[in-house]
Amino acid sequence: MRALQFSGEGHAAVVERAMPVPAAGEVLLQIRRTALCGSDIKLWRKGAAQVPGHEIFGVVQQPGHALHGQRSVVYIPVHCGRCSACLAGFTQCCETESTLMGWNRDGGYAEFVAVPQQCLLPVPDDIDDDLAPLLLDTTGTAAHGLRLVHRLLPPPATARVLVTGAGPVGLGGLLALLDAGFTNVTVADPRPARQQLARELGAQGVLPVGDLTQRFDLVVECSGQHAARDQALHIVAPHGVVLWVGESDEPWLVHETKAVRRKDFFLVRSFYFPKSEHAENIELIRRHRDAYRRLVDHRFDLAELPAEFERFVRGERLKPLMMA
Numbered sequence: 001m002r003a004l005q006f007s008g009e010g011h012a013a014v015v016e017r018a019m020p021v022p023a024a025g026e027v028l029l030q031i032r033r034t035a036l037c038g039s040d041i042k043l044w045r046k047g048a049a050q051v052p053g054h055e056i057f058g059v060v061q062q063p064g065h066a067l068h069g070q071r072s073v074v075y076i077p078v079h080c081g082r083c084s085a086c087l088a089g090f091t092q093c094c095e096t097e098s099t100l101m102g103w104n105r106d107g108g109y110a111e112f113v114a115v116p117q118q119c120l121l122p123v124p125d126d127i128d129d130d131l132a133p134l135l136l137d138t139t140g141t142a143a144h145g146l147r148l149v150h151r152l153l154p155p156p157a158t159a160r161v162l163v164t165g166a167g168p169v170g171l172g173g174l175l176a177l178l179d180a181g182f183t184n185v186t187v188a189d190p191r192p193a194r195q196q197l198a199r200e201l202g203a204q205g206v207l208p209v210g211d212l213t214q215r216f217d218l219v220v221e222c223s224g225q226h227a228a229r230d231q232a233l234h235i236v237a238p239h240g241v242v243l244w245v246g247e248s249d250e251p252w253l254v255h256e257t258k259a260v261r262r263k264d265f266f267l268v269r270s271f272y273f274p275k276s277e278h279a280e281n282i283e284l285i286r287r288h289r290d291a292y293r294r295l296v297d298h299r300f301d302l303a304e305l306p307a308e309f310e311r312f313v314r315g316e317r318l319k320p321l322m323m324a
């Protein structure tokens, strides 16, 4: 089969790989769509032994198996199902298993992938192939973080909300915020096209990135940039919440200035989402299908993946989909 290989320093090529052979408890998935994700850029730079790609949608291709033909997205974290986190339903926080699909085992920039059955999330027929991959990072990650925030800050329409970073997770966060009843949402991003899209999707205000003096009851940090993280701690209002969703491998040092120290506030880190939220995420997409569809700005064949990945790295695409 054809699969993408990242060999480091931005070198990517489509190569021939042996067909995956599913182990016990696994099934073969024929991939239909894999969404490109900014977090893959580190693998593009570093190189990867495994097939990258972790926002995967496909159809189980295993004649005779009970799941044959099931349209499914792939839940990234492999999990034990027995530790206290798994038993409490926090399948993304498993205490004993740390394997992630597309990271330390083969993922979705390919024609086929072997998937543990526990990582198959069924996709109903009314969620079409182009929307299906958005059930993962774009909807799942953003909405899960906000579900944690709701425990601390219920959504009054007056709450001042700032989203920093208008990538797919930030814009997915905007849609989940609006769905939850937050209406006063501002989005900060340096790119004018992203600001424009945020406004069209319902952001009340848009800002370039820079020094802000306003205070916000909720700051949803989706950029992973240290400057944005620092700013979030400074501008969160007393008894407000900073939701930390963006990722970075670089050490982040917090300078605890008076603006940070002299107030009560909550800092919430969230990672991905528990499997139990899949049904709610489907409903979220159903309620705002057309808005989510706007995030997908390009589709292309697997053969074009090396060139398309470069375009994505240059910021020319928002949420492109590879079609296998």
Ligand SMILES: [Zn+2]
Pocket (backbone or CB within 6 Å): 036, 037, 038, 039, 054, 055, 137
């Ligand atoms: Zn992703």
Ligand SMILES: [Zn+2]
Pocket (backbone or CB within 6 Å): 079, 080, 081, 082, 083, 084, 085, 086, 087, 093, 094, 095, 096, 097
């Ligand atoms: Zn576990």
